[in-house]
Amino acid sequence: MSLTAIGTLAYDSIETVHEKRDDILGGSGVHFGVAAANFAPVRLVGVVGTDFPDAHMDLLRAQGIDTLGVEVVDGKTFRWAGRYEADWNTRHTVDTQLNVFEHFDPKVPEGYRDSRFVFLGNAAPSIQMQALDQCQDAEFVVADTMNLWIDIALDDLKALLRRVDGLVLNDEEARMLSGESNLILAAQKVREMGPRYVILKKGEHGAFLVGDDVRYAIPAYPVDEVRDPTGAGDSFAGGFMGYLAAAESTEPRTLRRAMLYGTATASFCVQGFGTEGLIEGLGKHKRSQIESRFNELLDITSV
């Protein structure tokens, strides 16, 4: 079953303690899409400038992403620059140029509207809502958000939360949105705002899924060399939603397995710069490599 994702296509400039790379392909829509396409066809809604080369559009299509929903408008593609400290957990945004994303008016193509699985990548909640309004067959909607929107667009975010099935957010954002320092209570309070499921992303400490009918905690896959954590959260969401869409199910057992697949997929992301880990890193036998880490994770978490 197909999956529609709304997200950014961007050029990222990333500095780690080991390396610096400028203008590499990134963005929430790209990372999510490349990750999810390992499991199910992905329909991507986003916007790029005229500087976005055909080669990159071809690259996305070659991964299994439908780019009909990627609008090209006059101007430059969204750009983000960031720097990671040695512990990887501290990220500094050096520069953000919204460019064509500033006036993004998401248009979900007619042919995408029967998607039952929808992912709303991090964006202003009003934009996420506009996109969701066009997905009339959506049955399982998961949104991402960030501290900025909790700060400056809380009412919009609350309105959106009443309409989504799941929210992915990191522990700091969960504490901020709920006003609760205890993560278990924070997740509970966020669920009371609307989403049946809350997925807490904890970086190197893994992720935690909370719903009425399921609680499932998973550690991160033990990667011994992180090169660039950018996109890890979106790759996780991609593996998670991609697996659900392929399974055409959101049963608790499927949700648990989807958490494992999200974790396995994200582990490849952080081993390369930008999309390298998911594209070149996974190489030709993508799905079997993901299955292999899925099985390792099963072993690491089973008694």
Place this chain on the structure above:
Amino acid sequence: MSLTAIGTLAYDSIETVHEKRDDILGGSGVHFGVAAANFAPVRLVGVVGTDFPDAHMDLLRAQGIDTLGVEVVDGKTFRWAGRYEADWNTRHTVDTQLNVFEHFDPKVPEGYRDSRFVFLGNAAPSIQMQALDQCQDAEFVVADTMNLWIDIALDDLKALLRRVDGLVLNDEEARMLSGESNLILAAQKVREMGPRYVILKKGEHGAFLVGDDVRYAIPAYPVDEVRDPTGAGDSFAGGFMGYLAAAESTEPRTLRRAMLYGTATASFCVQGFGTEGLIEGLGKHKRSQIESRFNELLDITSV
């Protein structure tokens, strides 16, 4: 099979954002012992001053702890004062009075020496070694340590590590001891210093066991109200070693289950001040309450 533990008996003064309590019973030997005694008889080696009342000695015995190895010497019992910030992860030591622990010369009673399972609670590595020298039948020795000893007694600690089977330490200590920021590599390097097994304690993020024949990650039990995290690490170690001693096994499958029992046991510790969570909190049906959380943790971590 019995278990010998070397550790402190102390009076702690603890301040959290909600409460402050002075001079409550604590110490690594106490928390470990009270936790482990839910699974197997514990033989405790430590030292107290003449201010340690019979009532507290009786309390320990009533939990199933043999106190023959607790020496009473002239002077005051070890005292520690600490304060936690609202996130629980930041702990400030306000005051430390070693008192009788300053010249602690551990004497393992003759009757303890056939213990095959030995836990060396956090102390100067030279003291841990002195105790270990007297445990001639030890087959599975696990030590705890802290940043202080990595700083001021690294050679002693390295000598000790060559003689232990397992080391429990938190992520910061693992990074410090190994010089590696990546936790997976850090655990690997610590294992190269001697212990076959390294157990990384990550507080609210759970724990990770690494050995040649096993890797097992477990989240913390989701406690919705933490009252005092003091002793959580020792309670974890107590549940872990207590279960192993009772099972008389250190097979990978038993080690995994011991991690679950350690986690379940520690969750009760943090719900009360000092030893309250493990004693009053667990009440009359201690083992069945622990089993119940063991089963919840199984559910939270299973696909």
